[in-house]
Amino acid sequence: MLPTIEGIYHNLYRTYGPQYWWPADTPFEMMIGAILVQNTAWTNVEKALDQLKDHLDPRAIHELSDQELESMIRPSGFYRMKTQRIRAFLSWYEMYDYDPKRLASKSTKELRQELLHIKGIGSETADSILLYAFNRHVFVIDAYTKRIFNRIGFDLDEKYEAIQQFFEMHLPKKVSIYNEYHALIVEHAKRFCKTKPLCEQCPIRTSCRQLI
Missing domain, CATH: 1.10.340.30 (Hypothetical protein; domain 2)
Known part of the structure; x- marks a missing residue:
């Protein structure tokens, strides 16, 4: 059974903590x-x-x-x-x-x-x-998002807007969560879910189809 989108968010947040994105002064x-x-x-x-x-x-x-x-x-x-x-x-x-x-x-x-x-x-x-x-309720989709969630087992649509709608449907409509989740996805992709993934050390490996 696949984990929930919100559950993965909480798992990543517990692992990495707040990311303070976007890194900019203005x-x-x-x-x-x-x-x-x-x-x-x-x-x-x-x-x-x-x-x-x-x-x-x-x-x-x-x-x-x-x-x-x-x-x-x-x-x-x-x-x-x-x-x-x-x-x-x-x-x-x-x-x-x-x-x-x-x-x-x-x-x-x-x-x-x-x-x-x-x-x-x-x-x-x-x-x-x-x-x-502009602090708008918009979930950002990037290549890291597609890589991580397809590996976990979500058969994401090829279209950007369809993937975006999927995430927005399964998350509370909060700018803070959208902000943090995108940053956590990037951090996780950089550390573990690389092009060649480091699965054995991955903190969400028990949720991932890649290891089943």
Whole structure:
């Protein structure tokens, strides 16, 4: 019998404790980090953010030339493409005077659609911004989620929104839980449920079909 989605959350939380995600000082830093982390490891994003630290304001980044911005975010990889994605995001954010309070009246569905219409912003990035920067009830799905829960024995749908709906149906509708669960999934995937899993040391191994 498979464990419950909520039960796995509590198991992971007991194992790893609070993760304090997203690691950022401001909502804007979080949003830039969500773009920079595309197709790279967080350690590389940290290097890029460190080089950007004196410019982590939308107006300050707007004043940078493409060459300056590319140079600063180079450690994150795909720096030319990500520069253009940051530019596209800033063009959208500028319509609201770079003020998250001006977005408060928008429904989550409406805000999500606007984010998805920004070039280079896909479902995972949009939902990360919604959850971590705007505190919306949106569960973030990533490759780690699919890997861990398929191994446990959940036959997850291939479609992003279907997996998201599955998790949201089986969890209390709390931003704090959505936030923490996503971070715990990432931590577990990095430590144990790797591409080549370390099953014998895994703290949730008794729940996993991989070992049955």
